[in-house]
Amino acid sequence: METFNVTKEKKKKNRIKRVATEQNSAILSIGRVKKVAIQLMMILAVVIYVLPFYWMMLKMFRTSIFAHFPPNLNPLSGTSLSNFVQNLGSVWSFGSFPRWYFNSIFVTLIVLFSSVFVGSIAGYAFARLNFRGREMIFYTVLGTLMIPFPVVSVASYVFMLNIGWLSTYQGIIIPEIASALNVFLFRQYFLTIPKEVEEAAKLDGLNPFQIFTKISAPMAKPAFAASFIYTFIGSWNNFLWPLMVIHSKSLYTLPLVLNFFKGVNGIQIYWNEMMTVVFLTLLPTLIIYAIFERYFVEGISFTGLKG
Amino acid sequence: MSVIVKNLVLKFGDATAIDNLNMEIGDGEFAVILGPSGSGKTSFLRCLAGLLNYDSGEIEINGKSMNGVYPSDRNVAMVFQNYALYPHMTIYDNIALNLRMKGLEKSVIDMKVNDVSKVLGIDQLLKRRPREISGGQAQRVGLARAMVRDPAVYLMDEPLSNLDAKFREEMREELKRFHKITGKTIVYVTHDQTEAMSLADRIVVMDQGRKIQEGSPKTLYDNPEHAFVAGFVGTPPMNIFRMGTSGESGNFYELEEAESGTSFGIELSGKKDSRKILAGIRPSDLTLDPEGQLELILESTEFLGPTLNSYVRIGTSRISVAVPRTQHNEELLMNGKPGSKLRFRIAPDRIYLFDESSGERLSVSVRDVRTLPKKATEIPVE
């Protein structure tokens, strides 16, 4: 029965196609040109995005510190795995690299979990709880999204200076533990969940806290995935704020280390080592991307943000 | 357990969703709230369940005021109009959640969930998730979720609306049997009058947040106190005509719409102040009779097995009639040409009269009915 239906469907489709080709061949050829053009553009985009990665790979598998221009005719000449291991070794023993790596992970983990946590409960409160001044508070929070970070950075810096948090972990972390973007994202998502589901839970004997943890939060998985990903990338790649508050090398995070590699003395760039650091910096992002690939797309389409 | 509602008022901003509602539902009663879309049925159930804060009034369940009582402490279970299943849980967990919250033992939960899902025919679906089942199945899961808790009062919001006709009837029977066996109080919301008629001990008809009339299905059908009820209860719905009086005699009213063509008039047993009234005639009260008072023009006929539903016309007014299927009736209605003239009889005492502006039933009765000849072009008197 099923196969019968399938063949029937196919036949129908073919027939429609045939009719379409006969009647609209002109339109179709325009469509084909369009399709080829789009494909060409996509290939170009891929090349543009992949080239830096390719270049990074070439450098980190070499020991030569120089960038070749024009590139060697055989791009793979001089690359080997042992070169990479050697680069890794020298980077890892450079300065206090393990500590810097740890700093990045430590800061990002705390920022990530607190920001997602605060965002989800605050977003839930704005979406579901009735309290005085809810709208006003929400729009105030939302309003902070409109202010670019550099505008507030100086004030934040002075504030940190006054409370003595410059060059401390809390100085890097605390200002980032809540994000208006996450609050907004979660609120919007919770608003799309039908109220009745939570009402059913109320009747089933769950208290408001349990409703959040057992019903609403699990239903908001896409929002969690999206905010997890964006917060991770934002925090892991954060450069400006750590640059401002950290004055002691021991607290450096990876973006600062990269900056540092970019020519300590302003004279010599060690391309092989720098690209190895770039690789190590990218590694967690790549791993997360591989794991959450599905959610990346979902998250982007859900928030309507462009990657 | 009984449910008592006193002077319930619910507002959404300026709009009044429930307007001073009073109701008393007895212990073990199957009460059906019947009303068109937007009449406030769901809002009423949500008030009973404690999911909505109403503006004023009082709700008592089993003699206890429900003010400030948390939904799960009211001993009520609700079946939601849009199912409201937990999408991230399996069907089994959907049904079992309440029992788990009560801290029942695993084996007991297992037994109860299996029992109820067998009764509702969803025992094959327990491992699936809500998005993997059909609307009708979801509705049954919603029912199962309520039944497994064995509450004192069931609140059901159109629980059968998404089932196909055959299964809906089956479920209707199942619900009735269930009600008979358990003797539980059920407050059941629907906009489907057939469903209301077949299920209810008592029907409460609502419109625009107000209670229009309540009573047994028979009472509502035989004695509608309001034109709204008359037009809402019964299939096919009652024909309602707007009648006006020319004024002189005060007890003769004529069909309003028929400016040209034939028309009909009724003579009341007593005088009435209002210049306009509504006259209602049930489709089944019209019978084919060559000596009948009404001359009607055939438009079309639907064959429904034991009955024939015809649409006929007088002047520009459309009238539906439902007559039993007999050879004679079939000959006239099924084989008759559209446009042919047929005579129908109506017993004058089967005509319902309502006030035109308030819609309320009038106490006068009809003495005589007659078809009026084609109006001559009116000559101004003055």
Ligand SMILES: Nc1ncnc2c1ncn2[C@@H]1O[C@H](COP(=O)(O)OP(=O)(O)OP(=O)(O)O)[C@@H](O)[C@H]1O
């Ligand atoms: N949360 C709300 N905010 C504002 N107005 C509401 C809200 N819920 C319901 N209403 C309004 O209250 C009135 C009654 O709604 P309700 O859902 O109770 O109707 P209903 O009888 O259940 O209709 P249906 O048969 O379509 O389900 C409607 O006019 C509706 O627009």
Ligand SMILES: [Mg+2]
């Ligand atoms: Mg409703």
